[in-house]
Amino acid sequence: MTKIIDPANLRMPPADAARGARPAPPAIDAADCPIETLYEEHFQQRQMAADMEVLAETPAPRPELARRILNNLGDALPHHRIDEDESLFPRLRRRAEPEDGIGTMLDRLQAEHVELHAMAEALKPALACMADGALPAPEDRAALRRFAQAERRHLITENALVLPLARLRLTAADKAATLAEMRARRTGASPA
Numbered sequence: 001m002t003k004i005i006d007p008a009n010l011r012m013p014p015a016d017a018a019r020g021a022r023p024a025p026p027a028i029d030a031a032d033c034p035i036e037t038l039y040e041e042h043f044q045q046r047q048m049a050a051d052m053e054v055l056a057e058t059p060a061p062r063p064e065l066a067r068r069i070l071n072n073l074g075d076a077l078p079h080h081r082i083d084e085d086e087s088l089f090p091r092l093r094r095r096a097e098p099e100d101g102i103g104t105m106l107d108r109l110q111a112e113h114v115e116l117h118a119m120a121e122a123l124k125p126a127l128a129c130m131a132d133g134a135l136p137a138p139e140d141r142a143a144l145r146r147f148a149q150a151e152r153r154h155l156i157t158e159n160a161l162v163l164p165l166a167r168l169r170l171t172a173a174d175k176a177a178t179l180a181e182m183r184a185r186r187t188g189a190s191p192a
Contacts, residue, residue, distance in 0.1 A: 034178040035167050038088065041080045042155050042163075048072045049148035055136060056144040066130035073120045073127070079185050081113045084158075087178045088166060095169040102165060105157065112154050119147045 048069055055065050089106045096102040126140040136144065170178070183189070 052148040
C-alpha cells in the first residue's frame with residue numbers, strides 16, 4: 001500500500017496548511033511514490049484555488065487566508081512545477097509510446113506553468129497587502145478568480161491524463177530517481 005504524503009507542507013508548519021489538508025504529513029522517504037506525491041500536491045492546489053475564490057468573495061479582511069495562499073505560491077507551488085517540468089515530464093516523454101500522443105500535451109502544460117507562474121507573481125503584491133489586513137481590490141478579486149479557474153483546468157489534465165500515464169509508463173528506476181530529485185529540491189541535498 002502506498003503511503004500518501006503532503007509535500008506541499010513539508011516546509012510549512014501544520015497551522016499554515018491549506019484548508020482540508022492532512023494533519024502532520026510525514027517527510028518524503030524512499031518508500032513513497034512520486035506520482036502519489038504529485039496527486040497529493042494537486043489536492044493542495046485545488047484547496048488553494050478554493051481558498052482564492054473565498055478570498056475573492058470575502059466582505060471582511062482574511063489575513064490568515066491570504067498568508068496561506070501567499071506561502072503556497074511562494075514555496076510549495078514552485079517546487080511542484082519544477083518537479084513536473086524537470087523530473088516527471090522528461091521521463092514520461094522518454095517512456096511514452098507513440099500512441100500515447102503525450103508530447104504536445106506536455107508542451108502545453110509546460111507553457112501553462114509559465115503562464116500560471118506569471119499570474120502568481122502578479123498576485124503576490126496584492127496578497128501581501130491582504131495578509132496585512134487589506135481587503136482585495138476589485139481587480140485583485142478578478143485576478144484571484146482567474147488564477148483559481150486556470151489552476152483547476154490545468155490540474156484536470158494532469159490528474160486525468162498525465163499522472164495515470166506516468167503510473168503506467170514509468171519504471172521503478174524512473175520513479176526512484178524522480179522521488180530523489182523531489183526530495184533534494186525540498187531539502188537542498190543532492191539527489192542520490
